[in-house]
Each structure stands twice: as structure tokens, then as C-alpha cells.
Amino acid sequence: MIAGVVAALGGWAWVVLVLALLSAELIIPGTVLLWLGMAALAVGGLSLLAAPGWQAELIVFAVLALAAAVGWWLYGRPDNAASSDRPMLNRRAxxxxxxxxxxxxxxxxxxxxxxxxxxxxxxxxxxxxxxxxxxxxxxxxxxxxxxxxxx
Structure with missing residues (x-):
């Protein structure tokens, strides 16, 4: 049943996945789902423009999701963020x-x-x-x- 709905939506199934991931990002903190959503958005755009097979779409999504996760791990994590100009702001004591x-x-x-x-x-x-x-x-x-x- 789900496969039939996904097949009927075509490239729009990726847009639905983007909306689901970004909605979940609002509830679950951490920005990981944001990057997965961006990977799904790129695959959705590709599938609407070129219409590759679902296997190619999944491979492209996996590669983009992995690249996004590695990029977040290297550059986006909070411990890599710039230090604050007021480091004791929330540590009053x-x-x-x-x-x-x-x-x-x-x-x-x-x-x-x-x-x-x-x-x-x-x-x-x-x-x-x-x-x-x-x-x-x-x-x-x-x-x-x-x-x-x-x-």
C-alpha cells in the first residue's frame, strides 16, 4: 500500500519526506534531521527534473545524507561553535x-x-x-x- 502511494506521488514523495523531516526537526532538537531533509530535498528536485529510477534516487539520497552527516559532524556540532563573548551568561553562580x-x-x-x-x-x-x-x-x-x- 505504501509503495503504491510512493509510486503514485513520484518525485513528490521526496517533498513529503522533506516536510516530515523538517517537522520532526521542530520537535527533536539537534539539527541532524535538518540535513537529512536537505538531502531529501535535493533528491526530490532531481527526481522531478530527471525522473531516475527509485534505486538511483535511494543511492543519491544515501550519499547526500552521509555527506550531510559528515559535514555536520565536522563543522556544525555545538562543541565546534565559536566561543561566546559572554561565557558566564547562563552560569550565574x-x-x-x-x-x-x-x-x-x-x-x-x-x-x-x-x-x-x-x-x-x-x-x-x-x-x-x-x-x-x-x-x-x-x-x-x-x-x-x-x-x-x-x-
Whole structure:
């Protein structure tokens, strides 16, 4: 039944595949289906212009899909992307590492609070009184890990 529908559509079957792949790309992140969709679009254009046999269409699609996947692997992956000019944008706690701060509330039983700009942050470190100077040495989630600042 599916073979009959594909045969009846001819080259338009590739256009339907393109639409299906690009629709799936909207739901499934990663851009891999985008490149497969572009390969299907190229084969669809070829089949509408030249009408090769289905075997040739599948071979061309396989070659183009493989080339697109290799191209994405070499040049399009996120770890190959250019570094940001603001690398700490979505890592709010990590950007405070190294800062010297004044405790807003004392650290008691290992936990306290510090005010940074208009935000109050939980801190973890040695017990210290309010007003003591601390240095942020690490970030653990949304908690800043501190130590007594050197005077």
C-alpha cells in the first residue's frame, strides 16, 4: 500500500519526506534531521527534473545524507561553535568565583547568606560572623562555597 502511494506521488514523495523531516526537526532538537531533509530535498528536485529510477534516487539520497552527516559532524556540532563573548551568561553562580564579599548573615553550622547587588545568595563555608569578609572559591548549584578572606 505504501509503495503504491510512493509510486503514485513520484518525485513528490521526496517533498513529503522533506516536510516530515523538517517537522520532526521542530520537535527533536539537534539539527541532524535538518540535513537529512536537505538531502531529501535535493533528491526530490532531481527526481522531478530527471525522473531516475527509485534505486538511483535511494543511492543519491544515501550519499547526500552521509555527506550531510559528515559535514555536520565536522563543522556544525555545538562543541565546534565559536566561543561566546559572554561565557558566564547562563552560569550565574560561577561568575562570582574569586570575588571578595561581606557576609550579610553569619555562617552558622556551615550555611549563611551574602548579598550581591540586588540578590541574596546562600553560602557554605566555615562558621563566621555577619560582616566578615569571605572569598568565593567555588559554586555548587546556586550555593556559593566560601572561605575566610585573607586580610
Amino acid at each position: 560561577q561568575r562570582h568565583v574569586g570575588k571578595a564579599l561581606t557576609l550579610d548573615e553569619p555562617i552558622a553550622r556551615g550555611e549563611g547568606r551574602v548579598r550581591i547587588d540586588d540578590s541574596v545568595w546562600r553560602v557554605r563555608g566555615p562558621d563566621l560572623p555577619a560582616g566578615a569578609r569571605v572569598t568565593v572559591i567555588a559554586a555548587d548549584g546556586a550555593t556559593l562555597v566560601v572561605e575566610k578572606a585573607a586580610d
